[in-house]
Amino acid sequence: MSHYHYLTIEQRERLDAEMRARIATLRGEIVQGLRRSTHAEAARLADTLESGDDAPVADLETALAVAALEREGAELREMLAARTRLHTPDYGVCADCAADIPYARLEVTPAATRCVGCQSRHERARGGVTPTL
Numbered sequence: 866m867s868h869y870h871y872l873t874i875e876q877r878e879r880l881d882a883e884m885r886a887r888i889a890t891l892r893g894e895i896v897q898g899l900r901r902s903t904h905a906e907a908a909r910l911a912d913t914l915e916s917g918d919d920a921p922v923a924d925l926e927t928a929l930a931v932a933a934l935e936r937e938g939a940e941l942r943e944m945l946a947a948r949t950r951l952h953t954p955d956y957g958v959c960a961d962c963a964a965d966i967p968y969a970r971l972e973v974t975p976a977a978t979r980c981v982g983c984q985s986r987h988e989r990a991r992g993g994v995t996p997t998l
């Protein structure tokens with residue numbers, strides 16, 4: 866169940882700024898990694914990302930795997946999705962128990978989709994394996 870909750874406009878703006886900064890950092894790391902790669906697609910993807918177009922991130926799979934940038938790619942996708950969610954009623958609401966995710970948690974983990982309790986239950990259920998997309 867979604868509802869507009871307690872986050873103020875100011876808090877949302879701060880989270881948005883935080884996410885923009887992380888997206889820029891991740892994009893930079895991925896571009897650098899792709900430039901080091903000799904994969905055929907890597908240079909082209911680096912150019913596209915550098916131009917500020919994040920659209921191809923979803924199709925980066927192969928180049929990212931070759932360049933060992935899967936973690937960064939997954940994080941970038943997560944961050945982009947979170948920024949899209951930021952101004953919807955779903956943002957900041959736990960996907961499992963529908964509780965408000967505390968602002969302090971969102972500040973540290975702006976892409977969080979679960980409250981701390983549900984997140985650790987979720988990770989235990991998956992054997993603590995880091996998600997790969």
Ligand SMILES: [Zn+2]
Nearest residue numbers: 959962980983
């Ligand atoms: Zn929860």
